[in-house]
Amino acid sequence: MKFSDPEQEIQRLEQENAKLRQFIDIGKHVGAEHNIDRLFPLIMTQISRFLDADRSTLFLVNWENRNLWTKYAEGMAGNGVTIELKMGIAGMCILTRHVINIANAYEYSLFNPEIDQKTGFRTESVLAVPILGDDGVAAGALQFFNKTTGLFSRLDEYQIQQAIRDFLRQEKHGFGPCIPTEKAKTFVAKLRQRLQCERGTLYVRENSQIRSIVSEGIEGMDIRLNISLGIAGTVAVTGKPMNITDAYADPRFDKRTDERTGYHTRCILCVPIIACSGEILGVIQAINKKDGVFTETDMEWLTTLASMVAISLENALLIQEQQRQFTSVLKVMAASIDAKDSLTAGHSEQVEKYAIGIARELGFGESEQDILSVAALLHDYGKLGIDDQVLKKPGKLTDEEYAHIQKHVAFTRKILGNMHLSSKYRSVPLIASCHHERLDGSGYDKGLKGSDIPFMSKIIAVADIFEALTANRHYRKAMSPVEAFAILDMEADARRLDPHIVSCLKSFWTKTNPGSDIF
Ligand SMILES: [Fe+2]
Incomplete structure (x- = not known):
């Protein structure tokens, strides 16, 4: 028997890889959208396009009532429709926690033609993939209809499962940037020493919140604030530095953190951390100058520090992106060999x-x-x-x-x-x-x-x-x-x-x- 040349084989798989890379790109589009309600339709549309599917539906399950409802139905006015869990393909996919890949829906006993009758759509091929949480419990299912270029393949099944896993992982760990804590600590320690203040906090922006990654003087507190709330939130939205000499006299000051901790905030100096692109990455804040209020010179100094933090954050983002890229390439490689x-x-x-x-x-x-x-x-x-x-x-x-x-x-x-x-x-x-x-x-x-x-x-x-x-x-x-x-x-x-x-x-x-x- 003559065996094929590995070099040729590699070339062939490289072509397959190009398709897989396109799939990885979906992740990038998805990563840029932070609003969960816009995110679902975006993911669905992107994946449908990738799979050459005519349309798709996202079903979520209500285990108490044992029914399903359509969270998003692409290409039809079917949002919010409730169906019994034991009826239909999506229900079977959720109950068995297995992928269902059907060439012709009308030959499948569990197919429910009611929706076709209502909408005038003609269902042919169907791919249903369960959405499984870390605990293995199904939260719902994604269903794709009518692949225009043939039938849904094993590779399609595998990739959709992969996309769901990646998405769930990303959602759990947040989309925001992560600056190495040690580095961040050095910045905040510098701030407290130079500005002679009681507290220093570095917040990074994550979706609609800002999250403290270092809070000096308030050990062990993980603070999450809604963007636009309080002084830090205001700076995170406007991108303008603020020097507040009497916090309690300022209506934008949010007293609740003080009330919770028994601390008394007098004065605040807060400046934004702005990337080269102009994007606001977070804020850095100093509280209670020991001998009075913060000065114009303090603000200039903190602004310079913030630009250093911005570079660090951007670098951290780049490294993160590189690591993600590396992981993606690895997964593509692993998937391409499994796909063989x-x-x-x-x-x-x-x-x-x-x-x-x-x-x-x-x-x-x-x-x-x-x-x-x-x-x-x-x-x-x-x-x-x-x-x-x-x-x-x-x-x-x-x-x-x-x-x-x-x-x-x-x-x-x-x-x-x-x-x-x-x-x-x-x-x-x-x-x-x-x-x-x-x-x-x-x-x-x-x-x-x-x-x-x-x-x-x-x-x-x-x-x-x-x-x-x-x-x-x-x-x-x-x-x-x-x-x-x-x-x-x-x-x-x-x-x-x-x-x-x-x-x-x-x-x-x-x-x-x-x-x-x-x-
Ligand atoms: Fe092996």
Whole structure:
């Protein structure tokens, strides 16, 4: 058998990547919109366009009444329609927490043609994806109708699930900038020392709020204020500095923080933190000058400090953006390799999730987790160089084919080795390419033994096997976690896998699946 050239394969996948990058761009549009009610329609329209779907609907579930209501229905006047949870495709998708991908709705028993009859729309293909919270409970479902360029694919399913996860994560952690706290502390300490004041606070703007990231003199307080409220809020909106000599005489002063804390604010100096683009990033505020009120010189000095803070904040934003970009590229790479074989969509990300779960059990630091995360996401990247026919062959592989598949780890090492990775990630190609090595030397491709195998590779090996055994495949039912752990235990007893790593995966699994008392 002739195997295809890895270089050609890479070229083909690069084209696929271009499409995937377009998908990542959706995130950028979405990130710029902070109003949640405008955000939903925006996301839906962007994703529909990406999927070539005719229209889309967002269903939210009310578990108390066991019904669904349409939060947003693109292209039709169907907002706010309530339907029973047990009726229809969206309900089934929510109840089973599984994606439903249908070529022809009218041939599907659960399809409810009532809305078509009312609207005159003719539903053909349908893709319904559940929206799952961290706790695994479905909050609703996204439904897409009538793909204009064919049928919804496995890759479509996978990408929408990914988009939902990313969106939920972004919403939870906020869209605003984050300046490293240590740096911010230095600025505020400088402020208190130079201006001889009791308190100093640095606020960053986040959506319709400003949030304190450092409050000197009021330790441990996380202050969130509505924008336009109080002196800091006013400065955050107007972008004009304020020097208030008698706070209580100023109607814009918000007394509530004082009332809550028993503190007495006399005078305030507050200046905006403005980016080069003119965008107001936050405010910096000094309270109660020890010997009187703040002067014109104080204000000039604080304005200079604010411009330094602005640069720091902008840099932090750029670094954040770069990191996001890096993560996006990694995900695109992982998704492109998983997309090569539709049976394994999501495999790499799931392996990464298990590997990080193990690492946390082991007490890994943030930096080590980052390295492991990249290696786990890209462990199978060398499958790019493996012939599709061999990769997807349903039956038993010949010796020649098996030897060919085993080459994917060498390809992983070669391709990742050619990537420009920062020094932190230098060990990634080696770690990723040793995920099929076994402690007793029976693995491939080098047959390394024991401590010659990088420790992180041993973690990925356990995560990889567990994922492969417990994932749903079209050709076989997923193995139960009990059965999968029995196999891992056997492998650990035979000294092929590290028993401690296996037990860490068990602890992680038990924690993330409460109530399922299997050990
Ligand atoms: Fe592999």
